[in-house]
Amino acid sequence: MDDTLPVFPLGSVLFPFMPLQLRLFEERYLVMLSKVLESEPSEFGVVLIERGQEVGGGEQRFTVGTLAQIAQLEAPEGYVVLVAVGTRRFVIDEWMPDNPYPEARASLLPPLEWDESLAPLREEAEVVVRRVLTLAASLGEEEWPADLQLSEDPSAASWQLAGIAPVGPLDQIALLRSNSLKNLLTSVISMTRDVEETYRTLWPGDGEPDGAAGPAADDGL
Structure with a gap:
């Protein structure tokens, strides 16, 4: 610049x-x-x-x-x-x-390049993020709605999943520093699952609260 x-x-x-x-x-x-x-x-x-x-x-x-x-x-x-x-x-x-x-x-920084081989990883990231957003909402921790519409562009959608994932600011900085979309999506999945585990330790019941199961990846959300 x-x-x-x-x-x-x-x-x-x-x-x-x-x-x-x-x-x-x-x-x-x-x-x-x-x-x-x-x-x-x-x-x-x-x-x-x-x-x-x-x-x-x-x-x-x-x-x-x-x-x-x-x-x-x-x-x-x-x-x-x-x-x-x-x-x-x-x-x-x-x-x-x-x-x-x-x-x-x-x-x-250079844009991160999309490759079609990443499609299953992006779909997995969406399922995990939406599931944990639903769980977060059931615990009164909603920041983004679980059914938020993502971009049809897979690269943009990958960044949006990072943006709505319910992780802390230091994890967000690590995501922002990603050097590939594969690294970004893998980290989104891992970090969001860590949050999910933390949420479930806070939930007193043995099962999931109503609506805690996330939508399937092909729900078109």
Whole structure:
């Protein structure tokens, strides 16, 4: 990337092909938004905060992130609501002084290539993720609905499965660093099954709660 990249540190990980909604009210990020909107496409980087808070600055940040392309803006009184979509991954080469928002020199990571031999692995990942999302919802831990529609593009759907898998932020960072779609899908399956095992130790019954069994891979969800 030739120019410095405006960066928004967040308490969550953005994946390619996943939506992001932000409510901007800090002056430094309103300044950043004005700068971002000068270019087309209007993009900024999103990285996970390693230590610190989203508000006020001074946080420590991970060095791998995802570009967010702005798709929609609304400006109620006193703040701005922004909707964006994750596109390409990047790594931070050098953090620049805040101006007043975070900026960095960054390099884009190559897209991960899809191969049809990965189709069974992608289907398995979908079954596992949907099953555990259903279980999570039964325990009051729902973040994404188990019947969320995925992209018809298998590469995009693979990233979306990583984005909705009910795993923690450090696992999400590991997924974002994947160097192949095979590695990504294998890790999604393994990490999600670990979460499933944890959930089941929290469930007092011997069997599954109603609806805990995930839909089959050919349900068209």
